[in-house]
Amino acid sequence: MKAVVVTDQAEGAAGMRLMDRPEPRPAINDVLVEVHAAAYVPTEIDWPSTWADRAGRAKSPSILGHDLAGVVTALGYGTTGLTVGQRVFGISDWHRDGTLAEYVAVESRNLAPLPGDVDFTVGAALPISGLTAWQGLFQHGRLRSGQTVLAHGAAGAVGTMVTQLAREAGAYVIGTGRAADRQKALDFGAHEFVDLEHDDLADVGAVDLVFDVIGGSVQEQSARLVRPGGTLVTVTGLGDVHPVDGLSVDFVVESVPSQLTEIVQRVRDGRLRVNIDRVAPLDDAVAALNPTGRRAGKTVIAVRP
Numbered sequence: 671m672k673a674v675v676v677t678d679q680a681e682g683a684a685g686m687r688l689m690d691r692p693e694p695r696p697a698i699n700d701v702l703v704e705v706h707a708a709a710y711v712p713t714e715i716d717w718p719s720t721w722a723d724r725a726g727r728a729k730s731p732s733i734l735g736h737d738l739a740g741v742v743t744a745l746g747y748g749t750t751g752l753t754v755g756q757r758v759f760g761i762s763d764w765h766r767d768g769t770l771a772e773y774v775a776v777e778s779r780n781l782a783p784l785p786g787d788v789d790f791t792v793g794a795a796l797p798i799s800g801l802t803a804w805q806g807l808f809q810h811g812r813l814r815s816g817q818t819v820l821a822h823g824a825a826g827a828v829g830t831m832v833t834q835l836a837r838e839a840g841a842y843v844i845g846t847g848r849a850a851d852r853q854k855a856l857d858f859g860a861h862e863f864v865d866l867e868h869d870d871l872a873d874v875g876a877v878d879l880v881f882d883v884i885g886g887s888v889q890e891q892s893a894r895l896v897r898p899g900g901t902l903v904t905v906t907g908l909g910d911v912h913p914v915d916g917l918s919v920d921f922v923v924e925s926v927p928s929q930l931t932e933i934v935q936r937v938r939d940g941r942l943r944v945n946i947d948r949v950a951p952l953d954d955a956v957a958a959l960n961p962t963g964r965r966a967g968k969t970v971i972a973v974r975p
């Protein structure tokens with residue numbers, strides 16, 4: 671089967687190639703999925719799990735991508751909950767071969783049914799960005815109606831989901847990003863926008879929840895804005911500055927089927943819009959995943975257009 675792989679950590683994204691790889695076999699509790707669409711987080715190249723399996727053994731070539739939408743074609747021994755022929759979407763295990771391939775073996779507990787009226791490309795754009803937003807806002811951030819959320823990178827893949835879900839939950843959303851992101855962040859539902867290149871973040875005042883996807887000095891400045899009892903949630907690792915009288919949480923997104931079902935239902939009834947920058951076929955994946963300009967949302971690879 672064809673797959674997008676990396677083989678040399680030192681080469682980084684420059685080493686990305688389309689290659690022939692053996693079709694995976696479903697292990698105990700796995701399903702084999704015929705991938706119809708897949709997506710990727712650009713920082714994956716730097717994740718230790720791209721280069722080693724769970725036992726720490728070096729993994730090369732390593733198939734990239736963890737977002738997927740496709741159809742179950744086989745079950746591993748003992749697998750329950752899903753059936754052959756079922757449409758599914760979710761996140762594959764970070765430590766195993768990824769989803770930018772014609773087939774992937776995934777534990778069934780990481781997948782949810784994808785409703786028949788949702789395109790595979792939409793299904794593949796949702797899991798990582800949607801679940802990261804959901805878990806950061808509602809599990810780790812304990813967001814309540816009426817609170818104020820500072821949503822960094824509000825025009826990005828995660829940020830557009832954070833903005834929409836927070837707003838739907840009754841929060842006041844202050845989006846941030848680069849100057850060029852203002853209109854997009856507002857279009858996705860931010861009540862106001864802070865241009866991190868020209869505005870002073872301190873002028874935002876106190877907020878209940880910071881959702882950080884940038885880290886560094888942006889995270890440090892934001893920690894100072896958290897109200898007593900509030901939370902700073904990040905997905906980029908915690909720095910040295912923490913809210914004085916609040917929580918700071920760094921987390922890695924998990925594939926939770928019940929949450930995927932909540933998220934996709936919002937797409938079906940128009941409450942949630944996906945932020946797809948471009949859709950490209952598998953044969954063009956390497957170029958599409960390494961654009962020359964800025965990314966403006968998810969790049970989805972239509973493995974079976």
Ligand SMILES: NC(=O)c1ccc[n+]([C@@H]2O[C@H](COP(=O)([O-])OP(=O)(O)OC[C@H]3O[C@@H](n4cnc5c(N)ncnc54)[C@H](OP(=O)(O)O)[C@@H]3O)[C@@H](O)[C@H]2O)c1
Binds near residue numbers: 802822906923
């Ligand atoms: N731990 C987890 O579970 C988890 C899950 C999902 C994502 N992540 C991480 O979260 C981060 C964001 O992911 P994403 O998919 O949302 O990426 P994305 O689509 O590129 O969105 C990030 C947005 O933030 C903007 N931005 C970044 N640095 C900025 C700065 N200094 N000033 C102003 N704007 C800035 C980006 O603009 P530019 O493109 O111009 O930089 C982009 O619009 C990545 O580092 C990713 O690895 C972690």
